[in-house]
Amino acid sequence: MKLFFNAWPAPPPILARKGGGAASRSVLDRCTRTGPAPSPLRGGLGWGAVRRGFAALALLLLAAPALAQPIPYHADPDAREILPNLQPVPAIRFLTTADFPPFNFRDNNGELIGFNIDLARRICIEVNVACTIQAWPWDQAANALADSQGDALIAGLAMSPENGESFDFSAVYLALPGRFVTRAAAIEGFRPEAAGRVAVRSGSVHEDFLVRYLPGLERVGFEDELAALEAVRTGGVDAFFGDAMRAAFWLNDNLACCGFAGEAYFRPRLFGEGLAIAVPAGNDPVRHAIDWALVRLKANGALDELYLRWFPVGFY
Secondary structure: OOOOOOOOOOOOOOOOOEOOOOOOHHHHHOOOEOOOOOOOOOOOOHHHHHHHHHHHHHHHHHOHHHHOOOOOOOOOOOOOOOOOOOOOOOEEEEEEOOEEOOOEEEOOOOOEEOHHHHHHHHHHHHHOOEEEEEEOOHHHHHHHHHOOOOOEEOOOEOOOHHHHOOEEEOOOOEOOOEEEEEEHHHOOOOOHHHOOEEEEEOOOHHHHHHHHHOOOOEEEEEOOHHHHHHHHHHOOOOEEEEEHHHHHHHHHOOOOOEEEEEEEEOOHHHHOOOEOOEEEOOOHHHHHHHHHHHHHHHHOOHHHHHHHHHOOOOOO
């Protein structure tokens, strides 16, 4: 169904064209996708933790106000956005996948749901155009977009130089920071330089961050993030440092013992630029419309509402 608005408000800020940013190990390892990746938690926690995290969502949603953290502004607030000319955008055909929880996946009834699905629908409502969302296998989704079988791909495609040859990208709508996790008693007054023994996944970009920015810390390497986080719970280490989104899923089941401590660290060159929506290169009308909608959704609180719905333990 197409929705109509009486008038456009004044244009929000202009977001720079993105044609593919640097691909870091973090991007390949975590959430943005360059190959098959059944879960955004593939680098550490795995499906068991994802399922437990979703089982806890209903209870956590009741407690969300106490945990609520709005999404930071990822776009330059001093930029100026082009008011989209909707004449060449009668509809937006979104492509996605069904294997990327909690962003895009099928529920027990086979319905396509997730953060990205809700966001795509809200973008179409905000821009006042008809909207369709179609799921493709991950290994075919980018080719389907390139073959004009859709107008935009919202599935975590990496902003890599290779992808930048074929696609442009919207503004980032969800960045993926690194964060410390400690036991609850140590959260207040936490100082990273005095964090004690810090668990981290060996060989990860988060270990690189500690080496570069906090070289004085005692690092304790683990094969995966689940084992590292469990060491915090059992008292084997004083803190954990790693991907905040994956840690938030673990915290779904461990809020009584542990929590995020200190600030969120955004290092795009290490942790990846975050999530953005891909469009065929040169399709500026659709990209402008999406960017315009993202600014509006952040300003009116809708983007924060979606974030808190799907991530009740906020990772910012």
